[in-house]
Amino acid sequence: MNKEVKLLREDGLRLDGRRYDELRPIKIEAGVLNRADGSAYLEWGSNKVLAAIYGPRELHPRHMQNSMKAIVRCKYSMASFSVPDRKRPGPDRRSTEISKVIGEALESVIFTEQFPRTVVDVFIEVFQADAGTRVAGLTAASVALADAGVPMKALITACAAGKVEDTVVLDLGKLEDNAGQADLPMAIIPTTGEIVLMQMDGHLTPAEFRKARDMAVNACYQIYEMQKDALKRRYAAE
Amino acid sequence: MENEKNVSTRVLVTPGELLSEGGLKAGKNTYWQGNKIYASQMGFKSITANYVNVTPLSGRYIPRPNDLVVGVIMSVNPTTWLVDINSPYPAPLHVTEVPWRVDFGETSRFLNTGDTILAKVFIVDEIKRVQVTMKDHGSRRLTGGQIIEISPTKVPRVIGKGGSMISMIKQKTMCRLFVGQNGRIWIDGDPENIRLAVNAVRFIERESHRFGLTEAVEKYLTKPPSLKEGDNQIAPEIKSLSGDVNEGKQLREIAPEEEATTMDEPEQDTKGEEKAPPDDAEGDASQEEVPLTTEKSGEEEAEKSDEEDLEEQEKTIVEEPYERIGDQ
Secondary structure, three states: OOOOOOOEOOOOOEOOOOOOOOOOOEEEEEOOOOOOOEEEEEEEOOEEEEEEEEEEEEOOOHHHOOOOOOEEEEEEEEOOOOOOOOOOOOOOHHHHHHHHHHHHHHHOOEOHHHOOOEEEEEEEEEEEOOOOHHHHHHHHHHHHHHHOOOOEOOOOEEEEEEEEOOEEEEOOOHHHHHHOOEEEEEEEEOOOOEEEEEOOEEOOOHHHHHHHHHHHHHHHHHHHHHHHHHHHHHHHOO | OHHHHHHHOOEEEOOOOEEEOOOOEEOOOEEEEOOEEEEOOOEEEEEEOOEEEEEEOOOOOOOOOOOEEEEEEEEEOOOEEEEEOOOOOOEEEEHHHOOOOOOOOOHHHOOOOOOEEEEEEEEEOOOOOEEEEOOOOOOEEEOOOEEEEOOHHHHHHHHOHHHHHHHHHHHHHOOEEEEOOOOEEEEEOOHHHHHHHHHHHHHHHHOOOOOOHHHHHHHHHOOOHHHHHHHHHHHHHHHOOOOOOHHHHHHHHHOHHHHHHHHHHHHOOOOHHHHHHHHHHHHHHHHOOOOHHHHHHHHHHHHHHOOOOHHHHHHHHHHHHHHHHHHO
């Protein structure tokens, strides 16, 4: 950890002027792609993410088919221009991992047994990254999934919390993520409160962990309203 | 009347939204947990005969037995054809399921890759293996004409209550139309008229959630020449067969006045909707050149698909809760 970087200002606010429990501004738009079955575009602070859903559709090769349920195939990828230093395009260790955890989170809400032998393809493309892209991607993907009309238990909402300068804060920005002490991305099913994704980077004491968890969960309910609003706006506009 | 009430208080719900806390039963596109019912898809909430349903706004076509579908032959084997029915599941059509006597290996003489057929879903088993049949009244090979694709969830709107919408389009455009439950619509007729029918269908797709749709479409079709100008201009787009959203927007720009009238008026006289169509439908059958079977299949289908049709609703609903139990 770089102790030189000052992450909290004198007045107690964060570098970008947010309070410790304040989200970055979020903008969601559903149904932005014509050829996809469902899609969503999301801006979360300076994160810019596009999610597209194709399916349920026939799965090839056939040996991958599951005769009992649909499989969910998720691909998270970052554009080469999404970060200040060019990212080498293509799958790497990090995006493979993120694809896996996002795919599994989404699978937990989809009624996969209604579509045996098929696949639901989820594509998440990050155009601009500024910390918290996995929660942004998951939030967008869940809106896109609802837009595609895939039967599901509920929407999924995701948000991260973390620790900077020994203070637990919500929704880390790029600097806070890099120079902070911990990052805790989480995703929940807002209707039941079930946790479908949780990862942690860094160290938190049990008390800090509980605080961060509660903060992230509370923020998820705010984001949930934005997701619903984005979906309803799509049809109200027509 | 009752339907109308449901329609006017229509609520848009998203997946996971609470629909009912007891008293009602879980209908289409819903699921229950404890004694609460939630939506499993995004759509409009409706209540019919003790069941809470969600009328979806999007989604793929999942075949169900006895659905009439417009299929395209994907490949030919010595004893079967593989038919693309616009669903995640390709459907084999066996030689014993066609109305012709086909010798082994002679399949391609009857139907070849790319041919279009009107077929019926014969069997769907528990792992969604689908078979289609053409041994059915009205099943046939479709020659000429053209196919457009719409969202399968909008099919009931295109058919209308008891087939009112579809027979009205047939009458006004003098086209032959088959609407498959899979969201494929086959249209044949005069090129000019086809264009009109395609526009009408796109109009329905766009405005599917509004009241007095049948009247609106009727007005849309009985258009003065000014609309025809507009049609000519957008003609190239329609040829592309793809469901291009821009079509409608262009039309709107070209004929803003007509659009305005259709938007306003139907809302005042929605009541007429229910009375008028049945007469219309009967009138058609005799006037049109369309063979009787055509009319019949269209209507049969219409009854099946119209979700506002109460009797049918009950029939289909009975099975639904059991399926849902399996989901849990």
